[in-house]
Amino acid sequence: xxxxxxxxxKLPLRCIVPKVLMRGNHVLAEAAIRxxxxxxxxxxxxxxxxIPEYMSERLSKVDGGVFIQAESEVASxxxxxxxxxxxxxxxxxxxxPGISLKQEGISFLSALELPAVxxxxxxxxxxxxxxxxSQSDYFQATRGGGHGDYRNIVLAPSxxxxxxxxxxxxxxxxxxxxxPVIILGDGMLGQMMEPVELPPEVQIKKLPHKDWTLTGAKxxxxxxxxxxxLDPFEEEEHNWKLMRKYERITxxxxxxxxxxxxxxxxMVVAFGIAARIAKGAIKRMRDEGQxxxxxxxxxxxxxxxxxxxxxxxxxxxxFVFEMNMGQMLEDVKLAxxxxxxxxxxxxxxxxxxxxxxxxxxxxxxxYQKRLG
Amino acid sequence: MKKxxxxxxxxxxxxxxxxxxxGHSLLHRIIGEVIDEMNLQExxxxxxxxxxxxxxxxxxxxDMGEASHGRAAALATGMKRxxxxxxxxxxxxxxxIAAIGTAETIHAAARGENFTTIFVNNGVYGMTxxxxxxxxxxxxxxxxxxGGRNERRDGFPINLSEMLAVAKxxxxxxxxxxxxxxxxLKTKKAIAKxxxxxxxxxxxxxxxxxxxxxxxWKMDTLESCKWIDEVMTTHFPLGVLKDITGDKxxxx
Amino acid sequence: MIxxxxxxxxxxxxxxxxxxxxxxxxxxxxxxxxxxPAIFVEKHLKKEGRKCxxxxxxxITCPEIAIEVYRA
Numbered sequence: 001x002x003x004x005x006x007x008x009x010k011l012p013l014r015c016i017v018p019k020v021l022m023r024g025n026h027v028l029a030e031a032a033i034r035x036x037x038x039x040x041x042x043x044x045x046x047x048x049x050x051i052p053e054y055m056s057e058r059l060s061k062v063d064g065g066v067f068i069q070a071e072s073e074v075a076s077x078x079x080x081x082x083x084x085x086x087x088x089x090x091x092x093x094x095x096x097p098g099i100s101l102k103q104e105g106i107s108f109l110s111a112l113e114l115p116a117v118x119x120x121x122x123x124x125x126x127x128x129x130x131x132x133x134s135q136s137d138y139f140q141a142t143r144g145g146g147h148g149d150y151r152n153i154v155l156a157p158s159x160x161x162x163x164x165x166x167x168x169x170x171x172x173x174x175x176x177x178x179x180p181v182i183i184l185g186d187g188m189l190g191q192m193m194e195p196v197e198l199p200p201e202v203q204i205k206k207l208p209h210k211d212w213t214l215t216g217a218k219x220x221x222x223x224x225x226x227x228x229x230l231d232p233f234e235e236e237e238h239n240w241k242l243m244r245k246y247e248r249i250t251x252x253x254x255x256x257x258x259x260x261x262x263x264x265x266x267m268v269v270a271f272g273i274a275a276r277i278a279k280g281a282i283k284r285m286r287d288e289g290q291x292x293x294x295x296x297x298x299x300x301x302x303x304x305x306x307x308x309x310x311x312x313x314x315x316x317x318x319f320v321f322e323m324n325m326g327q328m329l330e331d332v333k334l335a336x337x338x339x340x341x342x343x344x345x346x347x348x349x350x351x352x353x354x355x356x357x358x359x360x361x362x363x364x365x366x367y368q369k370r371l372g
Numbered sequence: 373m374k375k376x377x378x379x380x381x382x383x384x385x386x387x388x389x390x391x392x393x394x395g396h397s398l399l400h401r402i403i404g405e406v407i408d409e410m411n412l413q414e415x416x417x418x419x420x421x422x423x424x425x426x427x428x429x430x431x432x433x434x435d436m437g438e439a440s441h442g443r444a445a446a447l448a449t450g451m452k453r454x455x456x457x458x459x460x461x462x463x464x465x466x467x468x469i470a471a472i473g474t475a476e477t478i479h480a481a482a483r484g485e486n487f488t489t490i491f492v493n494n495g496v497y498g499m500t501x502x503x504x505x506x507x508x509x510x511x512x513x514x515x516x517x518x519g520g521r522n523e524r525r526d527g528f529p530i531n532l533s534e535m536l537a538v539a540k541x542x543x544x545x546x547x548x549x550x551x552x553x554x555x556x557l558k559t560k561k562a563i564a565k566x567x568x569x570x571x572x573x574x575x576x577x578x579x580x581x582x583x584x585x586x587x588x589w590k591m592d593t594l595e596s597c598k599w600i601d602e603v604m605t606t607h608f609p610l611g612v613l614k615d616i617t618g619d620k621x622x623x624x
Numbered sequence: 625m626i627x628x629x630x631x632x633x634x635x636x637x638x639x640x641x642x643x644x645x646x647x648x649x650x651x652x653x654x655x656x657x658x659x660x661p662a663i664f665v666e667k668h669l670k671k672e673g674r675k676c677x678x679x680x681x682x683x684i685t686c687p688e689i690a691i692e693v694y695r696a
Contacts, residue, residue, distance in 0.1 A: 039454060066453045070446065071479040078443035078476070082419075082450025085437040090450070108440050214435040214451070216458050218414035224429035226438035373625060377683040377693035388688060392634035392659070397687030553642055553684040586636075593636040 019195040024160045025050035027196050028119060028183070031164040032091050033058055035171040036202040037117070039066045039090040041079035043098060046131040047187035048121035051093045073098035077105030077118075084114040085225055087213035089171050089204075093119035095187070096129060096137050099145070106180055107146030110242070111227035113212075115174035117167070118152075119183045121190040124350040132350020133187035135272055138327035141184045142301045149239055151246045153181040153253060154300040156271045160194035166298070168199045175208070177249055184300060186323070188273045188352060246302075255298035256307050260286055264293030265371040267311055268362060269332050270321045271297050273352075278321055280355025281362060290372050292362060300328070308335035316340045317369055319362055324348050341369075380404030382413045384433045393593030395494060395583025396425050398550040400432065402560045403463075403490070407434065410567060416459040417451060419444045423465040423499045425492070442473030445480040448487040459570055460487040467497045470506040470532045477532070484541025484575035488566045491533070491578055493608065494585040502588030506530040509607050514588070529607065533580045537614040543575035545614040549582035549605070551597035558610075565619075574617055582608060625676050625694045626664050626683065632690035633661030639682035639691060645674045648682060661690075 022030070029051050032040075040059060042052040052069060059065030066083070070076035076092050083090040094102065099120045109116050122137045124130035139145075141154045153173055155166040163185065170181040214225060229235040259279055261267065270278045275296040285292045295311060297304050318340055320329045329344050336342065345361055347353060353361075366372055379385070383404040388397045407413055413434055420428035422441035429436040439447040444462035452460040469477050469491050477489070496514050497503040503516040507529050511520040521529070537545050544566055548559040559581055566577035582604050584596035591599060628639075628648075633655065639662050640648045651663045666676050678695035 039450065041450060068449065068453070068483075071475050074443070075446040075449075075476050075479065078439065078446035079450035079453075081439070081443075082437070082447035082452075083454040084450075085447070086451050086454035088454045090454075104440055105443075108438075112438070214417050214437045215455060216415040216417060217433070217435050222413075222433045222435050224436040224438070226429060226436075228426055228438060373694040373696055375692060376678060376695045377680050377691070379689045383689070387632055390687070392687070393636035393638060394687060397689075398685075401687075401689050553681045556684055593638055594641055597638070 017197050019197050021193055021195050022160065023050060023191060023193045024163050024185070025121070025190040026054050027160045027198070028163045028167045028185070029054040029058065031167040031199055032117065032171070033062065034199050034201045035168045036089045036204050036207060037091045037171060038062065038064050038204070039083040039088045041068050041070050041076040041083070041090070041092050043070055043073045043076050043094065045095045045098045047123055047133070047190050048093050048095055048119065050190065051119065073101040074105070077102040080116050081105060081109060081112070081114060084109070084116050085214045087210045087215065089115070089175070091117040091119065093121065095121050095123045096125045099137060099140060103146035106152065107144070107148050107150060108227055109180045110150035110152065111148065112225050113178040114180070114225075115178055116180045117170045117174055117183065118180055119185065122184065122186040124348070130350050131187060133189070133273060133352065134323045134348060134350050135186060135274060136324035136327070136348055137184065138300065138322070138324060141182050142303070142331075150242060151301055153177070153179060153249060154184050155181065155255070156184045156298060156300050157189060158272050158276045158296065160189070160192065161196045163189060164196050164198055173253065175210070177245060179245065179249070184272065186273050187350070250302040253299060254302045254304050254307070256304040257296045257298060259294040259296065261293040261295060261311065263291055264315055265291040266293070266317045266319055266362070266366050266369070267315050268292060268294045268319045268321055269308065269328070270294065271300060271328060274321050274323050277353055277355050277358055281359035284355060284359045285363060285366070290363060290366055292366060297328070303331045303335070305331070305335040308332060309337060309339070312336060312339040317371060318342045319365060320344045321358060322346050323351070380408045382407040382433050383431055386430050388431065389427065390424060391587045393584055393586045393596060394424070395492060395550045395581065395585070398556060399490065399492060399559070399581060399583065400428070402550070402556065403563060404432065406560060406564045406567060410564060412459050412567065415457070416461070419447050419451070419460070419462040421462070421464040421468040423468055425463060425465070426499070428463060442468050442471070443476055444468065445473060445476035445485070445489065449480055449483070449485045452485060452487045456486070459567060461490060461567070462487065463490045464492065465498065466491070466493045466495065466505045466507040470530050474532075478536065478539065481536045481539040481542040481576040481578070484543070486570055486573055486575060488570050489578040490563065491580040492583045493580055494583045495604065496585055496588045498585050498588055506532070507608070509603065531608065533578065533613050536578060539576070541575050542578065542614055543616045544569040544577040545580075546612045547580040547582070547608060547610050549600050549610060551582065551584060551600040569617060580608070582610070625666070625678070627692045627694070628662055628664055629690045630655050630661040630663070631657070632688045633659060634688055635659040635661060636687060637662070638685045638687070642681045642685050644679065644681065645676065647674060647676055
């Protein structure tokens with residue numbers, strides 16, 4: 001049985017916002033509603049089923065809320081396109097195999113410059129994989145996944161609070177830049193329960209007006225939205241237009257966090273749930289006097305290349321920890337531009353290390369490199 | 373002398389790129405006339421297909437949003453649910469609707485999504501050079517059925533409209549053709565009725581239009597019109613397949 | 625009476641086949657697109673007495689919307 005605590009839905013705006021204990025998937029869904037999302041089209045797939053379940057109830061209780069459990073992930077991403085063309089704030093969610101199905105739609109959303117939020121609660125892969133959490137969809141999210149030259153903003157939360165904050169922000173970013181935004185979570189984040197402060201409800205009528213939507217040509221010339229541009233010179237110009245937008249996003253929207261970075265001799269690089277585990281490990285190691293720090297990219301695209309490169313001024317050793325076979329690793333290597341040594345430790349398939357276990361691996365590398 | 377026939381207002385003045393005798397040209401004009409007569413230009417949104425009519429937005433002076441191949445029914449679902457007071461229609465070929473788009477079409481009909489689909493059935497994949505389609509008839513020669521569609525290798529054609537009529541959410545389904553002035557006028561009536569069904573909220577409406585493709589059928593225009601009468605209609609009979617409105621009068 | 629826009633015509637011959645008074649024929653000169661368009665020949669048939677009744681079948685069947693119809 002799924003239901004959010006009653007008081008969550010009736011939060012008054014001007015009081016001290018209490019924290020509520022909520023499951024990650026529910027937090028994400030609630031934050032989306034508060035961000036003004038009124039259209040959700042999804043399909044069941046573990047480990048994100050709580051999202052469509054929550055949306056199916058919650059959207060029936062808000063004005064103009066539309067929920068459809070579509071016949072497939074393919075259908076749902078195209079329903080997203082339709083509702084986005086009409087100007088709505090719209091979201092879909094899935095996990096690895098379903099996100100694969102959505103790739104054509106995501107390429108179209110990018111080409112058509114349509115805002116949308118796409119949530120991936122990653123699981124073990126490839127293929128049907130398993131339902132345990134993993135981070136093996138990093139390439140899929142950041143390298144396009146679909147065909148053509150495009151980039152999507154990719155945000156990687158590592159706590160239930162971040163699920164709330166980043167999902168909320170995702171809708172604003174999507175509208176601001178007219179681009180899809182991907183929330184790259186994982187099965188563990190989706191299932192875990194933590195106390196969160198939910199963001200305030202957006203006033204939909206006060207959202208900025210969109211002057212490009214398909215709403216019927218009343219009082220204005222008719223318009224169309226399309227991605228087929230047969231003339232190569234025009235298509236090239238369209239690609240340049242998208243690239244200029246991505247440059248603006250790269251300038252303004254890079255997000256990352258550091259932890260115990262100031263005097264670190266070894267920098268761990270991790271994102272999402274792996275970073276969460278790494279923080280626990282680093283705290284342990286600091287207690288034992290090891291000078292280890294963490295840099296955690298929060299935007300996976302645009303990736304904080306400069307921030308990592310900056311660190312090479314003081315640190316030579318980097319330890320990339322991911323729950324996959326080495327994907328963000330490539331971006332870290334690009335960032336380093338050959339400065340420093342990178343060691344990789346990955347566990348795919350849904351294995352979740354404890355902070356103690358990963359601290360042992362990092363420690364042994366730390367001492368092996370004679371850093372302490 | 374009074375002008376009694378001219379180009380509909382809701383079509384731009386752009387000359388069509390379609391082949392001589394193509395059913396698309398006729399259908400575009402028919403839809404334009406219906407939009408004019410029912411005063412829908414300001415509240416209608418069309419979804420063109422992948423196929424020869426992909427550039428429909430260069431011809432219709434209405435809001436239009438491109439869908440990828442086969443997904444128009446899903447787009448229309450999202451779009452109509454987001455603004456139920458507008459009129460939304462998809463315009464799809466036989467491959468778009470009955471091959472890659474079968475799931476989306478059937479589910480939209482089953483859910484009773486309140487938009488209209490115009491299904492242009494010419495028995496081939498026209499845009500890509502005349503390959504076999506789900507509605508290619510047994511024995512029909514296409515570029516991927518060079519000896520004629522074969523029951524063993526290729527299976528049977530699909531009568532999608534009959535299948536959709538079974539869906540509880542479908543409200544009005546009719547099959548017409550555009551191979552003669554009489555049929556053209558019947559098609560216009562059917563499309564007007566389909567839009568009326570949508571405006572009155574009855575559910576999913578679809579008009580299947582048997583349409584000539586002289587180029588890929590390797591016939592001239594007059595032969596292709598005859599072929600529709602003599603061959604196609606025996607496999608895809610014309611007429612109303614479903615009508616829950618019980619309405620006998622004209623939609624106008 | 626009808627007016628045919630010769631530059632829009634693609635010589636599909638549908639109008640020729642539907643005109644009940646056979647008042648449309650193929651022109652022997654090409655238009656800009658390389659088609660031999662249909663032309664309205666009523667004025668050449670004055671002595672036969674065949675006149676356009678403005679039935680509009682030609683315009684209804686013309687895919688290119690190349691024909692405009694006038695009625696008295």
